[in-house]
Amino acid sequence: MALFHSHCQLQSNPVSFENNEAQVFFDDCNEYLVVYKDSVFTVSSLKDRTIPPQSLDFVRKDAVLDVRFSLDKRHVCIMRSHTDIDVVNLADGSEFNYTCKGKEKGNMLHGFVWLNNTMCDLVLVTSGGLELLKFTPKLDSMKLVKHDNRSIHWFIYSHPNRLMLLCSGKDYNCIQSLQFTPDKLIKIPDFNPEVSSKSGNKRTPLEKANFLACKLYDKLCCVYVFAARQELIIYQLGKEAIGKLCTINLFSACDHYAVSVMDNLLVVHNTDSKITMIFDVWLQQWTSHPIAAPLPLGGPPSKTEEGESPSGDLEPAEQFIQEWSFEQPHYILDRKAGRMWGLELNLEHLCASSSDKVNLVRCLLKRRDARELTLGVLRGCVREREPLYSLLQIFTIVVDAALTASSPPPSTRAGKWWYYEPREDDPPSEGAPSSGGSVGLDLPSKPIDQADCHRHVFLPIYQAKAVEDDYLIAVTTEYLLALSSRGLMAETVMVEFLLSLIVEASPPRYNVLHQLLQYHVMQDSLSVAQRLLELEPAYPPALQLALDMLHRLKAHEQVMEALLQRGAVVQAIHYAKEKGGGVRLVPSHLLAAARESGDDHAFFAAYRFVTAELQAEHTAHRRASPSFLPQDACDDHVATTSASSAEEAEVEEAEVEEAETQEAEPQEAEVEELWLKRQRLKRQSLKKEEVEEAESEEADAEEPAAAVCIQCALPVDQTPPRPLAKRRGPWRRAARARHGVVLRIAPLGAEAARASELL
Numbered sequence: 001m002a003l004f005h006s007h008c009q010l011q012s013n014p015v016s017f018e019n020n021e022a023q024v025f026f027d028d029c030n031e032y033l034v035v036y037k038d039s040v041f042t043v044s045s046l047k048d049r050t051i052p053p054q055s056l057d058f059v060r061k062d063a064v065l066d067v068r069f070s071l072d073k074r075h076v077c078i079m080r081s082h083t084d085i086d087v088v089n090l091a092d093g094s095e096f097n098y099t100c101k102g103k104e105k106g107n108m109l110h111g112f113v114w115l116n117n118t119m120c121d122l123v124l125v126t127s128g129g130l131e132l133l134k135f136t137p138k139l140d141s142m143k144l145v146k147h148d149n150r151s152i153h154w155f156i157y158s159h160p161n162r163l164m165l166l167c168s169g170k171d172y173n174c175i176q177s178l179q180f181t182p183d184k185l186i187k188i189p190d191f192n193p194e195v196s197s198k199s200g201n202k203r204t205p206l207e208k209a210n211f212l213a214c215k216l217y218d219k220l221c222c223v224y225v226f227a228a229r230q231e232l233i234i235y236q237l238g239k240e241a242i243g244k245l246c247t248i249n250l251f252s253a254c255d256h257y258a259v260s261v262m263d264n265l266l267v268v269h270n271t272d273s274k275i276t277m278i279f280d281v282w283l284q285q286w287t288s289h290p291i292a293a294p295l296p297l298g299g300p301p302s303k304t305e306e307g308e309s310p311s312g313d314l315e316p317a318e319q320f321i322q323e324w325s326f327e328q329p330h331y332i333l334d335r336k337a338g339r340m341w342g343l344e345l346n347l348e349h350l351c352a353s354s355s356d357k358v359n360l361v362r363c364l365l366k367r368r369d370a371r372e373l374t375l376g377v378l379r380g381c382v383r384e385r386e387p388l389y390s391l392l393q394i395f396t397i398v399v400d401a402a403l404t405a406s407s408p409p410p411s412t413r414a415g416k417w418w419y420y421e422p423r424e425d426d427p428p429s430e431g432a433p434s435s436g437g438s439v440g441l442d443l444p445s446k447p448i449d450q451a452d453c454h455r456h457v458f459l460p461i462y463q464a465k466a467v468e469d470d471y472l473i474a475v476t477t478e479y480l481l482a483l484s485s486r487g488l489m490a491e492t493v494m495v496e497f498l499l500s501l502i503v504e505a506s507p508p509r510y511n512v513l514h515q516l517l518q519y520h521v522m523q524d525s526l527s528v529a530q531r532l533l534e535l536e537p538a539y540p541p542a543l544q545l546a547l548d549m550l551h552r553l554k555a556h557e558q559v560m561e562a563l564l565q566r567g568a569v570v571q572a573i574h575y576a577k578e579k580g581g582g583v584r585l586v587p588s589h590l591l592a593a594a595r596e597s598g599d600d601h602a603f604f605a606a607y608r609f610v611t612a613e614l615q616a617e618h619t620a621h622r623r624a625s626p627s628f629l630p631q632d633a634c635d636d637h638v639a640t641t642s643a644s645s646a647e648e649a650e651v652e653e654a655e656v657e658e659a660e661t662q663e664a665e666p667q668e669a670e671v672e673e674l675w676l677k678r679q680r681l682k683r684q685s686l687k688k689e690e691v692e693e694a695e696s697e698e699a700d701a702e703e704p705a706a707a708v709c710i711q712c713a714l715p716v717d718q719t720p721p722r723p724l725a726k727r728r729g730p731w732r733r734a735a736r737a738r739h740g741v742v743l744r745i746a747p748l749g750a751e752a753a754r755a756s757e758l759l
Contacts, residue, residue: 006298
């Protein structure tokens with residue numbers, strides 16, 4: 001049955017070998033497959049398949065426990081027993097033997113590695129320590145240059161990192177780490193991994209199959225598979241420190257896990273349930289789950305008559321699982337079937353089997369050659385209408401990756417975590433292999449920028465009408481928010497795309513546009529302001545939004561031009577006066593706009609403003625003359641102003657005469673009214689005098705009476721004086737003497753009563 005979504009699969013071109021009565025060895029330093037049969041060594045390169053297998057038939061026939069080629073490809077070392085090795089010169093076929101120290105004391109040889117540097121050429125790992133050997137000048141023997149005494153139970157060597165893990169201690173519970181530099185040996189602090197299970201405190205010896213040395217994201221790591229707890233414990237190694245980087249839950253029980261390293265990813269194989277899980281230590285700060293669903297290991301692409309299936313159909317690898325040996329960094333040796341497989345990741349199937357799109361994008365941005373897949377995942381998220389908060393997270397991750405690519409972060413190898421990083425040109429190992437699958441790039445070759453998102457994500461979805469306009473507007477807005485949160489301005493292509501979505505929506509979402517501009521989600525730019533000016537007929541508030549944006553951009557000439565085009569001459573003049581010398585206009589443009597407005601007052605205001613500006617420029621020695629020059633092209637406006645001034649003078653003179661006439665008529669009417677009023681008062685005064693005269697004659701005709709005060713009823717001579725200000729009522733109005741109101745007391749009678757009433 002075909003399997004279409006295996007995220008990890010076997011390569012289609014394995015190395016085949018004769019497996020009948022043959023010994024098979026894997027040289028991980030050179031990535032060679034060595035098959036020994038009938039005293040003949042057959043060597044096949046796994047790194048370069050174009051090199052045909054080579055045969056070595058001049059080596060003496062004897063037991064072979066291990067075989068490795070030197071890094072310069074000039075010698076081969078063959079482990080004959082647990083105490084002796086043979087070194088063969090490939091140029092002339094000569095060989096010599098070397099026996100490890102302490103053979104008589106039971107010292108046993110665990111293995112050896114080639115270094116070929118200035119410090120030593122070969123390192124023997126024995127139960128009593130390390131023996132560093134170097135060729136003699138004649139290359140016919142080796143001498144011991146250093147012996148590092150320590151108890152060693154087993155060892156693991158990672159050639160790409162020149163890192164060796166040694167298991168020591170009485171109970172096989174201590175890990176010692178060493179790094180080989182070209183001229184010295186660096187000792188990394190020891191550590192004791194967690195070996196007790198949750199059910200008890202019993203410590204079990206450490207096994208070689210449960211450890212792996214590698215480099216993940218520029219960190220030197222030791223991976224420990226704790227099968228009893230179903231955990232993968234990652235330790236970070238440094239020259240002066242050891243620390244637990246993370247602990248990964250494997251979510252499945254197994255007696256023996258196998259781990260491969262590909263492109264900074266840990267591929268864990270459960271050999272019991274025959275499933276494969278892919279973990280990324282970079283994602284452990286956000287999630288403890290695998291990147292994708294656990295799936296069976298995929299076999300090679302299925303074969304057809306024309307060759308491999310174009311659809312990339314896979315078959316489960318269960319039929320190939322017989323007696324597999326997982327070799328580092330990403331090889332599988334099947335001795336029974338006679339094949340050496342290479343593992344490879346299928347990122348396309350990884351994307352299809354992952355449900356956590358946020359962490360999937362994080363993972364893809366760390367992979368090599370995954371740029372197109374990342375853009376495809378972004379398109380899929382929008383097509384599938386992912387929640388907006390998830391899309392904001394994804395867009396923020398993409399923006400952060402682009403920023404990181406432009407300014408790489410500081411190296412994690414600084415300080416206590418420093419370690420030696422081998423290079424391809426380390427002398428004299430010119431033939432040393434590369435780091436293979438254990439070392440990957442942290443970022444794609446080219447980051448995903450705004451133009452890529454517009455061209456490969458938003459525009460295809462818009463053209464295909466895959467989602468509603470409102471949702472696409474919201475998605476584009478989230479992308480602009482992600483840019484704004486990192487202090488980046490949206491490029492013109494993205495802003496114009498969003499404006500097009502808002503305007504072309506049915507109905508247009510002008511309220512959304514207003515809010516985006518108000519909260520500066522759309523950054524100010526001349527192109528946006530120009531587009532807003534074009535929207536004025538359909539959305540009048542867009543004019544003010546455009547003018548405000550131009551003002552913030554200090555595009556004062558554009559503000560003046562926009563006002564003049566709309567006939568707002570007076571407002572343009574006021575704006576120019578506020579900005580002082582920051583605005584420079586062509587006089588003919590201002591006068592022409594004022595003339596076209598049809599407002600004479602605006603035209604003369606513009607003319608006075610222009611003449612004042614010309615005078616100021618002349619005073620500042622920026623102009624030869626304060627008057628209009630021929631190149632100003634203002635002759636028509638000057639002539640119009642002169643003619644209008646004469647007409648205005650005549651009109652003003654007529655208005656003055658009319659005003660004087662209107663002022664004279666009210667003065668004559670007032671004089672006449674005043675004369676009539678005086679005549680009326682004069683007649684009233686004559687009548688009053690006549691009445692008083694008549695009353696006086698009647699009073700004189702009667703007897704004189706004593707003068708008394710009507711307030712105190714005392715004679716006038718005896719009435720005490722009182723201030724006039726303290727009198728009240730009618731007495732104050734009638735008083736004329738130093739006393740109160742004085743009446744002449746006359747005999748009572750009708751005439752006296754009438755006179756009293758009159759007074």
